[in-house]
Amino acid sequence: MSAVxxxxxxxxxxxxxxxxxxxIDASPGSCLALIGRNxxxxxTLLRIVAGFSRAQRGKIRIHxxxxxxxxxxxxxxxIGHGISVYDELSALENLILFGKLYGLADPRRSALxxxxxxxxxxxxxxxxxxxxxxxxxxLAVARAFLHEPSVLLLDEPFTALDDRAIAVLQRLxxxxxxxxxxxxxxxxxxxxxxxxxxxxxxLTRGQLAFHGxxxxxxxxxxxxxxARYGEDRPN
Amino acid sequence: xxxxxxxxxxxxxxxxxxxxxxxxxxxxVVAFKDLRAELRxxxxxxxxxxxxxxxxxxxxxxxxxxxxxxxEISGGLLWIVFAFAGTLVLNRSFARELPNDCLDALIAxxxxxxxxxxxxxxxxxxxxxAVELVSLPVFGIFYNVRWASQFPELFLVMLxxxxxxxxxxxxxxxxxxxxxxREVMLPMLTYPILVPALMASxxxxxxxxxxxxxxxxxxxxxxxxxxxxxxxxAVSLVLVETVLVG
Numbered sequence: 001m002s003a004v005x006x007x008x009x010x011x012x013x014x015x016x017x018x019x020x021x022x023x024i025d026a027s028p029g030s031c032l033a034l035i036g037r038n039x040x041x042x043x044t045l046l047r048i049v050a051g052f053s054r055a056q057r058g059k060i061r062i063h064x065x066x067x068x069x070x071x072x073x074x075x076x077x078x079i080g081h082g083i084s085v086y087d088e089l090s091a092l093e094n095l096i097l098f099g100k101l102y103g104l105a106d107p108r109r110s111a112l113x114x115x116x117x118x119x120x121x122x123x124x125x126x127x128x129x130x131x132x133x134x135x136x137x138x139l140a141v142a143r144a145f146l147h148e149p150s151v152l153l154l155d156e157p158f159t160a161l162d163d164r165a166i167a168v169l170q171r172l173x174x175x176x177x178x179x180x181x182x183x184x185x186x187x188x189x190x191x192x193x194x195x196x197x198x199x200x201x202x203l204t205r206g207q208l209a210f211h212g213x214x215x216x217x218x219x220x221x222x223x224x225x226x227a228r229y230g231e232d233r234p235n
Numbered sequence: 236x237x238x239x240x241x242x243x244x245x246x247x248x249x250x251x252x253x254x255x256x257x258x259x260x261x262x263x264v265v266a267f268k269d270l271r272a273e274l275r276x277x278x279x280x281x282x283x284x285x286x287x288x289x290x291x292x293x294x295x296x297x298x299x300x301x302x303x304x305x306x307e308i309s310g311g312l313l314w315i316v317f318a319f320a321g322t323l324v325l326n327r328s329f330a331r332e333l334p335n336d337c338l339d340a341l342i343a344x345x346x347x348x349x350x351x352x353x354x355x356x357x358x359x360x361x362x363x364x365a366v367e368l369v370s371l372p373v374f375g376i377f378y379n380v381r382w383a384s385q386f387p388e389l390f391l392v393m394l395x396x397x398x399x400x401x402x403x404x405x406x407x408x409x410x411x412x413x414x415x416x417r418e419v420m421l422p423m424l425t426y427p428i429l430v431p432a433l434m435a436s437x438x439x440x441x442x443x444x445x446x447x448x449x450x451x452x453x454x455x456x457x458x459x460x461x462x463x464x465x466x467x468x469a470v471s472l473v474l475v476e477t478v479l480v481g
Binding site: 050051052053054068070071073074076078080081082083084085086087088089093097098100101102103127143 | 257260261264265268271272275276334335336337339340341342343344345346347480481
């Protein structure tokens with residue numbers, strides 16, 4: 001069974017079709033890099049897969065279940081454009097809050113463990129509003145991984161990250177993939193993403209232009225997918 | 236077969252009880268999170284209490300506190316103050332989730348829209364009620380009203396009226412969270428719907444602060460207020476998932 005199965009998704013904003021009959025598939029243990037120019041529909045697709053908005057047509061299944069079911073949401077971890085943690089709470093309070101919402105057996109222990117893994121244990125009682133940008137990003141990563149999700153949905157995860165945060169995220173993603181978890185990430189940072197990806201999907205103006213395994217050519221030349229399958233391809 | 240049949244039902248009951256406990260826990264987690272965040276910043280509560288104080292003061296200039304007519308309209312004045320000041324708290328409810336896209340994290344978490352909504356409504360209820368309880372003695376001084384003479388009954392009206400204000404305000408706070416003019420839209424949407432609840436609260440409060448006994452007319456208004464609370468709580472709980480996810 002696919003970890004993430006997307007079939008015939010259509011999404012309209014007014015009359016504008018943001019997604020047109022998009023279908024992608026990711027098996028357990030695979031990493032799908034979702035690439036495309038700005039406005040191609042990557043974020044829209046990820047938000048629909050995450051259950052934040054509904055498609056007008058089509059079907060999404062996460063391990064065979066509908067994304068809005070509570071059990072399915074327990075399986076998913078999401079990093080979006082925002083860090084999705086509260087400025088008025090401390091790093092530890094934020095992670096305990098989400099640990100409780102995800103029904104973890106010992107939210108405090110899990111929170112402390114993830115603060116250590118992301119290098120934030122020394123500032124655990126500091127308010128997030130006092131954190132640097134890199135620290136906030138690492139806390140967002142800890143929040144997304146806290147409940148040990150089996151499907152990770154990442155919307156441009158490397159954007160605005162400092163070197164340390166990129167290294168932390170890449171290490172955690174490699175560990176997650178080695179443990180058989182599934183990663184779907186949209187990105188413009190092709191080099192970082194293609195190093196991790198096992199599969200690539202290219203969206204062009206809301207349509208799927210390419211979906212297949214990552215090849216050595218793609219790693220050597222990150223612009224290869226656009227040149228071969230995208231709008232840049234020679235006619 | 237005979238051995239397993241009777242065991243099946245208690246197991247199901249345990250599952251239902253566990254789900255109910257989990258629901259209540261999630262409601263409380265959201266409510267405490269909101270209250271903790273508000274008590275750290277005091278953004279909404281300070282603005283709301285300050286606003287209530289200013290309106291009470293301004294109205295006291297317009298009406299002579301020693302005239303009988305002032306006492307007769309005092310219930311109306313008090314609930315106008317509560318509604319205006321309460322809106323400032325309610326406006327912040329879902330808007331608090333906008334910085335850092337925190338609403339996404341809550342929608343992604345395995346808690347139902349109803350638990351999220353009730354948690355937020357509970358936190359708002361506590362905050363609005365706190366503003367009201369602090370404003371009440373100020374109201375008594377400015378308008379020469381003996382509000383303490385029938386306080387238990389008045390408190391009951393405040394509990395019911397404030398829940399009406401909170402439940403409508405919270406659902407519309409969720410609905411308007413992504414609108415740029417949400418500070419304007421929220422009162423425009425909530426006040427017309429709140430008319431029956433505000434009317435009932437105003438009538439009952441006027442009766443109680445003028446020292447009049449609770450008669451059949453007052454009981455009818457109390458039923459209106461209770462019915463309003465039940466109906467709109469149920470409607471909000473049904474609609475909130477659609478409001479949040481579409």
